[in-house]
Amino acid sequence: MSGLRSFVARRLLLGAAQIVAVVLLVFALTEALPGDAAVALAGDQPDPARVEAIRTAMELDRPAWERLADWAAGLLHGDLGTSLTSGRPVAGYLADGFGPTLLLAALTVVLLVPAGVGLGVLAARYEGRLVDRLISSVTLAVYAVPEFALGVLLVTVFALRLGWLPPTAVGHGADLLAHPGVLVLPVLVLLARPVCSLVRLVRAGMIDALASPYVAHALRCGVPGARVRRLHALPHALAPAVQQLARTVDWLLCGVVVVETLFVVPGLGTVLLGAVGERDVPVVQGLAVVFGVVTVVLNLGADVVAHRLAPRAGVVA
Amino acid sequence: MRARTGRFVLGVTVVAVPVVIALLGPVVAGEPPSRDGSFAGGGAFGFGTDFVGRDVWYQVLHGGRPVVLTALAATALAYLVALPLGLAAALTRRRLVEEALMRPLDVLLAVPSLLMILLAATVFAPGAVGLALLVAVVNVPDAARLVRAAATEIAARPAVEALRMQGETWWRIAVGHVGRAMLRTLAADAGTRLTGVLYLVATAAFLGVGVAPDAADWAVMVDRNRTGLFVQPWAVAVPALLIVALTTGSNLLFDAALEGRGRVGAPAGREKGRVRGR
Numbered sequence: 001m002s003g004l005r006s007f008v009a010r011r012l013l014l015g016a017a018q019i020v021a022v023v024l025l026v027f028a029l030t031e032a033l034p035g036d037a038a039v040a041l042a043g044d045q046p047d048p049a050r051v052e053a054i055r056t057a058m059e060l061d062r063p064a065w066e067r068l069a070d071w072a073a074g075l076l077h078g079d080l081g082t083s084l085t086s087g088r089p090v091a092g093y094l095a096d097g098f099g100p101t102l103l104l105a106a107l108t109v110v111l112l113v114p115a116g117v118g119l120g121v122l123a124a125r126y127e128g129r130l131v132d133r134l135i136s137s138v139t140l141a142v143y144a145v146p147e148f149a150l151g152v153l154l155v156t157v158f159a160l161r162l163g164w165l166p167p168t169a170v171g172h173g174a175d176l177l178a179h180p181g182v183l184v185l186p187v188l189v190l191l192a193r194p195v196c197s198l199v200r201l202v203r204a205g206m207i208d209a210l211a212s213p214y215v216a217h218a219l220r221c222g223v224p225g226a227r228v229r230r231l232h233a234l235p236h237a238l239a240p241a242v243q244q245l246a247r248t249v250d251w252l253l254c255g256v257v258v259v260e261t262l263f264v265v266p267g268l269g270t271v272l273l274g275a276v277g278e279r280d281v282p283v284v285q286g287l288a289v290v291f292g293v294v295t296v297v298l299n300l301g302a303d304v305v306a307h308r309l310a311p312r313a314g315v316v317a
Numbered sequence: 318m319r320a321r322t323g324r325f326v327l328g329v330t331v332v333a334v335p336v337v338i339a340l341l342g343p344v345v346a347g348e349p350p351s352r353d354g355s356f357a358g359g360g361a362f363g364f365g366t367d368f369v370g371r372d373v374w375y376q377v378l379h380g381g382r383p384v385v386l387t388a389l390a391a392t393a394l395a396y397l398v399a400l401p402l403g404l405a406a407a408l409t410r411r412r413l414v415e416e417a418l419m420r421p422l423d424v425l426l427a428v429p430s431l432l433m434i435l436l437a438a439t440v441f442a443p444g445a446v447g448l449a450l451l452v453a454v455v456n457v458p459d460a461a462r463l464v465r466a467a468a469t470e471i472a473a474r475p476a477v478e479a480l481r482m483q484g485e486t487w488w489r490i491a492v493g494h495v496g497r498a499m500l501r502t503l504a505a506d507a508g509t510r511l512t513g514v515l516y517l518v519a520t521a522a523f524l525g526v527g528v529a530p531d532a533a534d535w536a537v538m539v540d541r542n543r544t545g546l547f548v549q550p551w552a553v554a555v556p557a558l559l560i561v562a563l564t565t566g567s568n569l570l571f572d573a574a575l576e577g578r579g580r581v582g583a584p585a586g587r588e589k590g591r592v593r594g595r
């Protein structure tokens with residue numbers, strides 16, 4: 001177990017370094033603004049009063065390291081700063097958009113695991129036959145398609161031509177659970193890419209495991225095939241899949257931003273994109289830190305779980 | 318083997334349509350047709366007009382080139398940085414140098430790619446060149462890791478030991494032997510990476526990063542013409558279908574080309590290279 005403990009310690013260290021890096025990178029953003037940051041942020045026709053307001057709001061007169069220290073200390077207390085355009089605290093923006101985004105992400109992950117593992121195992125079970133060929137081709141084809149193109153085509157077919165589902169979430173506010181029909185297309189679009197990659201990984205892992213000597217031995221000893229697949233082969237196939245699940249966070253974030261724009265869902269992605277459009281730096285920074293930290297933590301967790309499942313595979317640490 | 322050839326042909330067929338339109342479209346498009354009302358019907362192939370009344374078919378002919386060229390440029394740029402970085406890290410005999418080169422990249426891998434692009438877009442308002450640079454930067458950490466992993470394996474071979482003992486220069490060993498021996502691995506990775514880059518370039522353009530709001534660009538067309546989806550679905554469906562064909566086709570093509578080379582699991586993306594054998 002000392003191997004696991006030292007692995008976890010090294011992985012935690014890397015995770016902490018990554019969080020510090022995310023915070024520094026996000027802070028460096030204002031420093032990277034060309035010329036006078038306040039003038040750059042004020043827009044095309046900088047009006048002196050607005051420039052002055054931004055300068056005061058962002059405390060640009062103080063040295064960078066002082067602002068960094070203040071900002072980082074604020075982050076630790078959950079104070080993410082104040083919006084430049086509305087003067088509201090960034091935490092308020094987060095609270096507004098949190099619900100719909102969490103709902104979308106949670107629904108996607110909940111459906112992703114059984115769908116991905118199930119289809120992967122099914123394809124491996126019937127390797128080379130029609131079912132396998134069908135699953136493999138479809139996952140390969142859909143894998144690389146950007147969410148917006150897929151989403152727009154699904155809307156055209158299912159909302160416009162067939163009229164089965166609403167095309168956007170407009171008019172339902174943040175309470176999406178009350179209108180489950182609204183959620184079908186967004187979740188489907190969000191699922192498309194991660195499911196494909198998960199299916200392919202599980203399938204490859206299962207085929208490997210089913211061809212291994214220990215599975216052959218278990219079968220020779222008379223262990224039923226279903227039991228061998230579930231208890232012996234599957235854990236072996238899951239280790240790479242667990243890591244992929246964490247990598248999915250990256251995709252889910254890309255996906256959430258796109259899907260929320262496409263279906264007009266009032267979540268964090270919409271808030272982020274709106275802030276990017278208005279060059280509202282504190283809001284972008286606050287959201288970026290939250291997204292970055294969530295990604296780091298989930299990756300860390302998945303690496304530890306994957307290490308526990310298959311200690312031989314060297315995982316980054 | 319037959320299934321593989323079949324998929325190869327399918328991939329080529331699917332990817333040929335958008336690539337031909339992207340490369341030759343601007344040549345054959347000719348003069349822009351006169352403007353009509355927004356989202357009007359008619360026009361070439363009955364595709365009608367877009368949100369400001371321009372001919373959709375004319376915009377489609379022009380809209381592929383930025384997507385394809387930006388993606389190609391970004392992939393090339395990513396390798397331009399990743400190759401020397403990965404080679405240097407693999408071939409140095411000083412552990413400290415290797416750590417100094419690779420550890421910062423480990424840390425960068427933690428930042429989601431689209432987030433990085435959106436962060437930079439807030440500050441710089443990049444153009445097409447800026448977008449290519451950004452997507453390249455996002456791809457450098459993963460590409461450098463792959464180069465390092467491949468080069469480390471080759472550098473441990475007896476041939477390289479022999480070259481070292483003969484006193485060959487670092488340059489000859491790195492470029493002449495290790496670099497050449499890596500070409501197949503790199504070609505495989507370049508294919509899958511290009512698919513991922515296409516995804517990222519198109520998505521960024523859809524979100525308005527690196528493009529003018531009325532640019533002739535398939536992703537921008539999808540975004541801007543969405544308002545008229547009910548009146549004039551062609552203005553959205555045609556560019557969206559072309560993007561789907563481009564990404565799906567290239568993925569099928571590269572997968573078929575790489576099959577039988579011991580690759581398993583999902584192609585492309587940032588997940589690769591995270592697992593490394595020490």
